[in-house]
């Protein structure tokens with residue numbers, strides 16, 4: 572999750588965990604065979620993952636990790652103005668998905684319910700297109716309102732999910748994500764739950780630090796290079812990666828930082844702090860979408876598009892407003908289940 576090594580988390584129960592070093596990435600294995608079980612945490616494992624946790628849709632906590640009760644004060648004094656701490660929150664224990672929801676999981680939901688996503692109904696969605704290197708790009712011109720783009724066709728007509736079952740589902744809206752969650756008897760996390768799970772009551776990461784390990788290796792799928800036209804792919808991925816290619820945090824959660832932004836249940840309030848550029852409404856207009864209604868929601872964790880020169884939101888405290896009914900290619904989600912550990 573882009574955290575430093577030996578992060579310590581202290582939970583209300585008095586339990587103190589010393590979390591081990593985050594494993595580095597290993598080379599992609601072309602011979603990996605599909606499998607339906609975790610573990611995850613490096614590239615061969617994530618490439619071999621079929622995208623469905625064992626017992627999915629049958630066992631209540633399939634693919635989830637338990638987050639013990641505790642207290643968190645979301646926010647930081649180091650980050651953007653919209654990240655200022657807003658007071659301590661006491662949380663009961665809850666279950667949370669170990670990974671972002673995958674295309675395979677979402678497909679199972681659609682097969683069972685016949686759900687038609689908002690982008691499918693609308694017939695278009697906002698797809699990221701990297702400009703050519705050195706091209707003089709207008710702000711937000713990398714978002715292209717693409718007819719026929721939806722979760723089954725991530726880049727529009729001609730694209731499909733073949734071989735991408737283990738990638739996070741994208742081009743889904745808040746309503747789509749909630750429908751999925753409710754199908755399983757789950758919910759979307761609140762911002763406080765998400766942040767607590769992401770940093771496990773440890774100190775938030777410093778704003779200027781990229782998620783890199785002791786040897787400088789990327790610990791999350793974010794953008795190395797100069798956004799938006801120079802992507803060095805040092806982390807091995809130009810866009811969203813399969814879930815779980817990077818080591819889990821101390822609670823067993825993968826990709827809380829980076830890969831795709833994650834929808835929360837909460838409406839976004841407070842001062843808007845653009846990415847140093849990326850005003851959300853400007854993005855939407857640039858993408859060619861109709862004006863959106865209602866309040867934006869909070870998204871967390873940053874995405875494969877966050878770079879040191881842009882966004883820099885690869886941190887647990889970072890937050891961003893996202894139009895609830897806007898389907899884009901860098902926003903996905905994971906779910907929570909608020910129940911006793913059982």
Ligand SMILES: [Ca+2]
Nearest residue numbers: 826827829831
């Ligand atoms: Ca993520």
